[in-house]
Every structure is written in structure tokens, then in C-alpha cells.
Amino acid sequence: xxxxxxxxxxxxxxxxxxxxxxxxxxxxxxxxxxxxxxxxxxxxxxxxxxxxxxxxxxxxxxxxxxxxxxxxxxxxxxxxxxxxxxxxxxxxxxxxxxxxxxxxxxxxxxxxxxxxxxxxxxxxxxxxxxxxxxxxxxxxxxxxxxxxxxxxxxxxxxxxxxxxxxxxxxxxxxxxxxxxxxxxxxxxxxxxxxxxxxxxxxxxxxxxxxxxxxxxxxxxxxxxxxxxxxxxxxxxxxxxxxxxxxxxxxxxxxxxxxxxxxxxxxxxxxxxxxxxxxxxxxxxxxxxxxxxxxxxxxxxxxxxxxxxxxxxxxxxxxxxxxxxxxxxxxxxxxxxxxxxxxxxxxxxxxxxxxxxxxxxxxxxxxxxxxxxxxxxxxxxxxxxxxxxxxxxxxxxxxxxxxxxxxxxxxxxxxxxxxxxxxxxxxxxxxxxxxxxxxxxxxxxxxxxxxxxxx
Numbered sequence: 001x002x003x004x005x006x007x008x009x010x011x012x013x014x015x016x017x018x019x020x021x022x023x024x025x026x027x028x029x030x031x032x033x034x035x036x037x038x039x040x041x042x043x044x045x046x047x048x049x050x051x052x053x054x055x056x057x058x059x060x061x062x063x064x065x066x067x068x069x070x071x072x073x074x075x076x077x078x079x080x081x082x083x084x085x086x087x088x089x090x091x092x093x094x095x096x097x098x099x100x101x102x103x104x105x106x107x108x109x110x111x112x113x114x115x116x117x118x119x120x121x122x123x124x125x126x127x128x129x130x131x132x133x134x135x136x137x138x139x140x141x142x143x144x145x146x147x148x149x150x151x152x153x154x155x156x157x158x159x160x161x162x163x164x165x166x167x168x169x170x171x172x173x174x175x176x177x178x179x180x181x182x183x184x185x186x187x188x189x190x191x192x193x194x195x196x197x198x199x200x201x202x203x204x205x206x207x208x209x210x211x212x213x214x215x216x217x218x219x220x221x222x223x224x225x226x227x228x229x230x231x232x233x234x235x236x237x238x239x240x241x242x243x244x245x246x247x248x249x250x251x252x253x254x255x256x257x258x259x260x261x262x263x264x265x266x267x268x269x270x271x272x273x274x275x276x277x278x279x280x281x282x283x284x285x286x287x288x289x290x291x292x293x294x295x296x297x298x299x300x301x302x303x304x305x306x307x308x309x310x311x312x313x314x315x316x317x318x319x320x321x322x323x324x325x326x327x328x329x330x331x332x333x334x335x336x337x338x339x340x341x342x343x344x345x346x347x348x349x350x351x352x353x354x355x356x357x358x359x360x361x362x363x364x365x366x367x368x369x370x371x372x373x374x375x376x377x378x379x380x381x382x383x384x385x386x387x388x389x390x391x392x393x394x395x396x397x398x399x400x401x402x403x404x405x406x407x408x409x410x411x412x413x414x415x416x417x418x419x420x421x422x423x424x425x426x427x428x429x430x431x432x433x434x435x436x437x438x439x440x441x442x443x444x445x446x447x448x449x450x451x452x453x454x
Contacts (some may be wrong), residue, residue, distance in 0.1 A: 007221030029293035058105035058264030073131030075266035109262030135251025142423035161226035166271035181256030274332035336375025406447030
């Protein structure tokens with residue numbers, strides 16, 4: 001039976017520059033990269049290839065010594081041209097000079113009817129070797145899903161409420177068969193329920209509406225209603241000792257393609273969006289593509305911030321950097337390195353603010369689209385909150401007290417205040433509305449690391 005959950009708390013950041021529903025081919029970049037830094041759980045990476053070596057799409061490139069069964073594989077075929085390292089020899093990128101025609105590693109392929117006869121061991125082995133396993137993220141902590149565990153449930157969020165989020169109807173059009181195959185495979189990994197969570201106020205995507213073997217739940221409300229953490233909290237909370245996995249629809253489809261076609265397919269549709277994009281729209285490319293292959297010649301000026309992902313949780317990148325493993329959005333907004341004298345006190349409707357502060361009148365026009373820069377509009381100061389975090393957090397936890405408990409390294413309070421239920425994306429909105437200008441996401445990660453290592 002479909003559950004309908006209405007959320008009232010939260011805040012939509014309505015930015016100018018949403019992608020129009022047009023899909024074009026991005027220019028094929030010469031190089032692609034696998035970035036171990038995209039994965040929180042890769043701390044002791046081992047590189048399996050050398051410069052000059054030829055690889056296929058799906059060839060294992062890197063694994064972490066702590067998770068030796070989980071392979072990170074090449075998104076495209078070609079030649080390894082650089083193993084890039086940073087300070088203290090930290091592994092940053094494995095760069096591939098791509099072939100003009102893609103060649104794939106061959107993995108076992110199955111018919112739709114054969115998927116039902118697969119064992120968990122067969123599913124695990126193929127997913128771990130091929131590079132699709134990292135699509136599964138484990139709660140608590142938001143790290144690699146542990147193949148030695150059986151989660152009590154798997155959650156798939158079928159909509160995204162982040163600023164400038166891509167439209168899933170565009171990203172996954174015509175992928176119904178692969179999505180269903182991915183669901184059939186995932187059912188082998190949990191004795192529990194696969195929750196497919198969709199937006200209550202929109203028409204359900206064809207791939208999601210026809211899915212079999214899932215529990216469909218509907219959510220309505222402002223951001224972060226689309227976050228798996230919020231959905232898990234209202235459907236099946238994570239308590240001490242519980243294991244829950246999440247996966248994005250793209251990951252489900254990629255798994256479906258792996259088992260139906262026997263190949264690791266890293267092709268994807270990416271949204272190029274933001275106020276500084278001349279014509280925001282969607283582009284076909286591959287995971288790990290060079291950013292400038294999508295953005296070059298498409299911006300209105302050069303003084304911008306490139307973000308792989310969304311503006312709340314994405315990563316600042318350069319045009320010659322590469323698209324992140326989990327990202328299907330490139331956001332481009334103005335660089336905010338200017339100073340505005342007494343800007344906070346000038347009456348204006350052009351600055352978006354959650355607070356109804358004197359001078360900031362955005363609340364008078366809630367549907368207006370805004371051009372926001374990266375300017376912090378202030379500096380870090382004493383951590384003083386008056387219920388603001390709680391008003392944007394649609395979960396029955398106390399985020400202000402949780403952050404204070406992390407700062408005090410109080411393990412008992414961190415646990416009792418719900419740290420197992422959240423990761424960075426769930427509290428990113430708190431960072432946006434924080435008048436004290438603290439890096440809330442970084443503080444939360446410190447707390448998660450403390451709990452994980454305790």
C-alpha cells in the first residue's frame with residue numbers, strides 16, 4: 001500500500017538557470033578520469049594499472065586496501081596517460097586517453113527471466129568486479145555498502161529537490177527495462193523491502209510507476225524532501241546496529257545494463273545549469289568527463305564558480321577538472337569575491353534569504369528565481385542559533401544540539417540526538433541558513449568519523 005508523507009519543514013532555493021528539457025551530444029573530450037577522492041571510504045587506494053597500459057570500459061583501475069573486493073573501474077576504454085598524485089602522494093586521479101570507439105570488458109549477461117534464478121553470491125561477484133558496487137551507499141555514515149552485510153532495506157529516491165536539480169524524466173527516459181532489471185538484481189541483496197520514493201505532487205516517471213517488487217512511497221514538501229535520509233527517517237529509521245542502503249536511480253539502471261548486456265556502461269545525461277549558462281540544458285556524456293567538454297563556449301562570462309553537483313553539496317572544480325562519480329549536474333554561478341558595504345541593510349528583493357531580516361525582502365515573492373553568488377555575506381562567528389536549524393530540518397532530531405554535541409565530542413549525546421540518521425546532504429540546508437557561517441557539513445563528518453572509529 002502506497003504511503004503518502006507530507007513534509008512542512010524545509011526551504012526551496014529557487015535559482016535562475018534551470019536546464020530546459022533539451023538533450024544534446026556533448027563534445028567527446030580526449031581524456032576522462034576516475035577520481036578516488038569522490039569516495040569517502042577510499043583511504044588506502046591501490047592502483048592496478050600503469051601509465052601506458054591499455055584498458056577497456058569496466059577494467060578495474062583502483063581498489064581500497066580496506067575493501068579489497070570493491071573495484072573502481074574505468075569509465076571508458078583507452079590508454080592510461082597519468083596517475084596523478086597530490087601532497088603526501090595522495091592519489092587524486094587516474095586519467096584515461098579515450099578511444100574513439102568504446103570497447104567494453106565482457107561480464108556475464110542474463111535474460112530477464114534468468115535474473116530471478118541468480119544467487120546473492122553471483123550478483124555480488126559481478127557487481128563488485130565491474131565497478132557498479134560503489135553506487136550502493138550505506139547508512140549510517142554514508143560510506144561504501146559492506147558486501148558482508150545484509151541491509152534491512154534499500155531506498156531509491158525517485159526525485160531531487162536540490163537547487164537546479166535535473167529532471168529525472170529527462171535523465172531516465174526510455175530506461176524502464178534496465179531500471180526493472182536493476183530492481184530485480186537488488187532484491188537478491190536484502191531480505192527486506194526496496195522502497196521507491198517519488199514526489200507526490202508530480203506525475204510519476206514511467207520507469208518508476210511501472211516498477212515491480214518495490215514499495216512506492218510518496219513525499220511532498222520543500223527541500224530536502226528528495227533526500228534519502230529524510231525519507232528513511234519517516235519510513236524506516238536507522239537505529240543503532242541497523243544497516244540501510246541507498247542507491248540513486250542511475251545506479252539501479254547501470255546495474256540493470258550490467259546484467260542484461262554484460263557491460264559496465266558509464267554513459268549518462270548531465271544537466272548544465274545556473275544563471276551564468278547561456279542556454280541551460282542537458283548533454284550526453286560519460287562519467288568522469290572533462291568539465292570543459294560540456295561548458296566551453298556556453299557561458300555568459302568567465303568570472304564564475306564551476307561546481308560538479310549542486311550548489312549545496314557539490315564540489316568546486318576547474319574547467320580542466322573531471323565530472324564526479326555520483327554527479328549528473330554541473331552548476332555554474334557567479335564567483336562572489338566582491339565586498340558590498342552595508343549590503344545587509346539595504347532594502348532589496350534581489351537577495352534570497354530564509355530569514356525575514358531587515359533589508360532582505362525575498363519572502364515577499366516566494367516563486368521568484370534568484371541569481372546567487374558564492375559570497376558568504378559574512379564571516380564565522382559565535383555559534384548561536386535560535387531554532388533556525390530545526391525549522392528547515394524535516395526530521396525529529398535536534399540539529400543544533402547535535403552539532404554542539406559533535407563540537408564537544410560527546411559520544412552519548414551524538415548517538416541519542418540521531419547522528420546515525422544523517423550525512424552531509426541532510427544538513428546542507430542548515431549550513432545555508434546558518435547566520436554563524438559555520439561549515440556544518442564538515443563538522444557533521446567529523447562527528448560521523450568519531451562514531452565510526454569509536
